[in-house]
Amino acid sequence: MSSFSFKLQDNSAAKSHLHARTGTLAIASAHQEKRQIDTPGCFMYSIKGSVPHLTPDNLRQQTFGGVNVAMEQILQTDQPQSFSKWTNPFAPESQKLMSVADYLHLQDLILLCDFHDSAPLEPFSKRASNTDYHVVLSTPKGIRQLTLEDYLKIVRHYRPDIVAALTDSILETTQTAGNPTPHKKVPSQKRVRKSVDRSLKWLDQVLEERQGRDGMAEDRKKEQEKRTKREKKQKARDAKNAVDGDTEMTPAANEDQEEGNAFVSQPWTDITVFAHVQGAHMKEERIRSAQETARRDQVQGFIIDTNDLWATLSKEHEKRSGEILAHVQTSLTHLPSEKPKMVYGVRTPEDVLKAVAMGVDLFDTSYPYQLTEDGKASLYEYGVEAAAAAPSIPTTNKSVVTNRWINLWDEEHADQFKPIMEGCECYACKGNRHTRAYINHLLKTHEMLATVLLMGHNMHQYSLFFSKVRESIQDGTFEAKATLFSEVFGIEPESTGEKHEAQIAVEAALQKRNQRLETAEEGVVEAIGGAVPAGQPVSKMEDAEQQASKKKRPSQEVEEGVDIAAKEKALKK
């Protein structure tokens, strides 16, 4: 059995009138060392269950204590039905059932399992809506409807430390004839109310099931009624058809139900439940959702997902974060102070500071990830008087001037044999091992080590930022330092999603070559066909490989850019 705890520290000596606080979220269990996240802190952002670019060993160089995994990204099409096949090869006794932490090799971190990507890129690809009986997931294999019953089965098999209760997020897009790309749709008041109601209903059902009670009784009753109706109709049809001959018996539908019942008796109270609070852009609904959710004692933490606000925000970049934070504030006011709150969609350092001042405890690491994808290396520092590391640097977008990061695609770094940040302890910077010049070279040659090094640095600096924020809350300097930060570093320039011109040029040049190499490699894969089957001469493999390398010495085959086929696919998401 593992147990969840969230302890707030007494910072009353710090005498701040802000709501910023420090605490520790911890999971203690008999068979494992205690795992914890110091707050304000982060659950790491992941894609398909991996923190982008970081292999497990490199991931362990980071100090974030938790990771957020999106169910929609890792759920296979035949799950939960195929969970019986889940076995853990690393477990001491064979046939041991695998948890999601085992599957993703994240046992030493606190694993939070939610449904959706906490930092989706615009525009959403999802075009379907949730109903009373299911939520829509956007899986790697396409849209999928997830029922509460399946959700419960998944939770029982995944056994994450913390799970988000099934909730009705409004992440809808519309497609009009004139505008073929899906765009955001402002939800109606009716839809927002429904979202709050459904989320509360599902939350109650989830909490019932968690206690080992039948939370599905009502749903099944309705389902049974429907089925009876269907069967009656079917019988009537059959009776008609019977005139023409024998009819096939419809298979009994009871089996499913019995299987469902078998699960119900098992409580899963060692899994902590976090609940989403809903309400979108409607203040009264936000309040209702927060108040009602807060009344459920079993809920140990709250998630405020601001991604569904996008359609209702103003067009001006400078105003948007203020609007988002105002909605967050509305929810926070009605949530119990002793429990942790997590926010999605608030990620830049200055927004994090504002949210922390309101009493938000938990964030994700999508900010360092997005910097990395753009080729940016962070320079911002919390608590410094001036941006010592760099003066204002114009970036490719000529109007944007920032001192919070550098874009290593910029040619000016090509001869800079110095670390991204002096004194930084990340793998790249430490001992000046990997210089700005080297990372610029890696980007230009489209080598994947570039994002590995950048991600390491950006994640390290983000965690350092949080740890300095915690210190400042404890020693009473938070307010002053937060103000100082915005004076020195301003606000994050709007990300237009535009690629650096150097990146565009490099990618265009490699495009043709990649296509040729990928076509060639297809041939190799076909020839190999998985494990070389017994009896298949390996020379066949060589032939294909040699065709692939077009009669070159394989050692000297041009390598540049081959990786991009895969990388670009990943980026296109």
Place this chain on the structure above:
Amino acid sequence: MKSALKWDILAKCSTTKARAAVLTLPHGPVNAPVFMPVGTQGTLKGITPDQIEGLGCQIMLNNTYHLGLRPGQELLDACGGAHTFQGWNRNLLTDSGGFQMVSLLKLAEITEQGVQFESPHDGSLMLLTPEHSMSLQNSIGADIMMQLDDVVSSLTTGPRVEEAMWRSIRWLDRCIKAHKKPETQNLFAIIQGGLDPVLRKKCIEEMVKRDTPGYAIGGLSGGEEKDKFWRVVSQCTDLMPREKPIYCMGVGYAEDLVVCVALGVDMFDCVFPTRTARFGNALTSTGTLSLRQAKFKDDFRPIEEGCDCIACKSYTRAYLYTIVTKETVGCHLISIHNTAYQLRLMRQIRESIIEDRFPQYIHKFFKDLFVEKSAYPEWVVNALKSVNVDLIEGDKQQA
């Protein structure tokens, strides 16, 4: 000529021509036989230098042509060479760059002076000479540098092969003369001569006179028949000086490595393990797993039982199936596994040579890979028979 290496043979196989040795280079020792992973652009495909070291890699390849273009000689000089540039403190080997001129650039023309080609930047005519190649490799600072050779495809026949062989010898002389740092960098000669034993013999005779610190067998792995390939390798190792390291360029499939070690080769390189990794193909002792295939969806085993790489210690095939070719982490993990596989193979070969049980190792290796003897490639059987290992009958005699 001067040498900046030490070559200590630890053990010789009592059956085949294989040997185990320690090659001591300016950036530390290298256990031979050795497979050298290829980091073309000054990086091994998303793997950090610490991870490469962690796999036990002692020497890696870089590419002169690519580093000459980017970051360029000026920047390499400015930062003190490729070791510093990429944060790699162990050994580096660079090839001469001539091969890329010929293979990558359509309008390359080879003259006595050098390789003339169109600049990929501005289309102007450029010339790579032996002197220029040496100058670039001196700037890179590789522990082993390769001469500029006149490369012809191994499928070429006729007088062009002989011309290339003689020109490679003349270019070797110019390389030796232009080499500025023989005290800290080793220059290897490259034996040419196509598939013609007479030309190979002549080339070896001439190049051995130049007394370079090591020798490479070049001009192979270009689509020639395997039965001809192994005969050239074996002939070369017979004629080359046994007190120096022998490097067979561009060889990297597991079965080729085992055969070539038996034929007396000490060093290998190939892009295959890391390149194929990026397409989701994982190497194992029983064959290649194409992890993109749906059959791995519910396969909850590591890629290879007993492999201690980070991919095998952390993940199942089922999970890797979901991320290979999609997430960069997937590429990194398979690249790490494949490099670990190659290096482990070489370690096992080396241990078996030291314990003088290499023939037994060969039998087991091919049985694991092909299962049935009828599946053994004929050239492998022939090649190994030439060094007294009978794959078909031999294991019975030993049993």
